[in-house]
Amino acid sequence: xxxxxxxxxxxxxxxxxxxxxxxxxxxxxxxxxxxxxxxxxxxxxxxxxxxxxxxxxxxxxxxxxxxxxxxxxxxxxxxxxxxxxxxxxxxxxxxxxxxxxxxxxxxxx
Amino acid sequence: xxxxxxxxxxxxxxxxxxxxxxxxxxxxxxxxxxxxxxxxxxxxxxxxxxxxxxxxxxxxxxxxxxxxxxxxxxxxxxxxxxxxxxxxxxxxxxxxxxxxxxxxxxxxxxxxx
Numbered sequence: 518x519x520x521x522x523x524x525x526x527x528x529x530x531x532x533x534x535x536x537x538x539x540x541x542x543x544x545x546x547x548x549x550x551x552x553x554x555x556x557x558x559x560x561x562x563x564x565x566x567x568x569x570x571x572x573x574x575x576x577x578x579x580x581x582x583x584x585x586x587x588x589x590x591x592x593x594x595x596x597x598x599x600x601x602x603x604x605x606x607x608x609x610x611x612x613x614x615x616x617x618x619x620x621x622x623x624x625x626x
Numbered sequence: 627x628x629x630x631x632x633x634x635x636x637x638x639x640x641x642x643x644x645x646x647x648x649x650x651x652x653x654x655x656x657x658x659x660x661x662x663x664x665x666x667x668x669x670x671x672x673x674x675x676x677x678x679x680x681x682x683x684x685x686x687x688x689x690x691x692x693x694x695x696x697x698x699x700x701x702x703x704x705x706x707x708x709x710x711x712x713x714x715x716x717x718x719x720x721x722x723x724x725x726x727x728x729x730x731x732x733x734x735x736x737x738x739x
Contacts, residue, residue, distance in 0.1 A: 547726070548726055550726065550727070550728075552728075557733075558732060558733070559716055559718075559730035559731055559732045559733055560669075560716070560718075560728070560730045561730070562727040562728060562729070565726055565727065605668065605669070607728075609726050612657050612674075612676065612720060613671065613674065613684075614659075614671075614726070614728055615671065615685075616661070616668050616669040616670075617668055618666070618667065618668035619668055
């Protein structure tokens with residue numbers, strides 16, 4: 518069964534706004550990752566946060582992890598039209614990644 | 627060029643036929659994976675391989691066969707295709723163990739009529 522579940526399923530915002538996506542999971546993890554998928558393409562790794570980390574930044578991305586609540590959030594600041602894509606969280610236990618169903622983000626100019 | 631490539635990118639077949647999707651990576655990564663992506667289900671793991679000649683089932687292995695005779699190749703075979711196997715299939719390889727980053731191919735879109 519799916520480990521991670523993203524929320525919301527779809528998000529529509531204007532350029533310049535921030536976008537926040539959430540991920541909840543059910544069991545222990547080694548780390549949690551976020552991926553991006555443009556339409557018709559493969560997934561691309563964005564950021565990884567380890568189970569002993571609480572927050573991580575990479576450019577306009579900010580990821581938080583709360584292992585007590587088994588949840589993570591991905592914040593994209595100052596969004597651009599080019600950020601339009603689907604975003605997936607993936608929970609990692611040993612060498613296996615399990616993906617959620619994704620959040621579709623639409624950023625309008 | 628270094629990377630992970632899948633072939634064919636698009637395939638239409640008929641129910642009952644055998645289909646093989648190819649996956650090739652140039653990094654010599656030990657771990658490789660096959661996922662299928664379906665609307666409403668996200669990505670689901672079919673099979674994975676920890677090294678040459680070592681494979682294991684994922685979440686949805688029924689109807690699929692894999693092999694890994696060489697580190698760089700990880701083909702996925704549908705022995706007798708069914709309509710429920712219409713999907714987009716992604717191959718991926720795992721980067722360094724301490725980073726855990728997956729590198730994905732561009733996908734193979736399979737339609738079973």
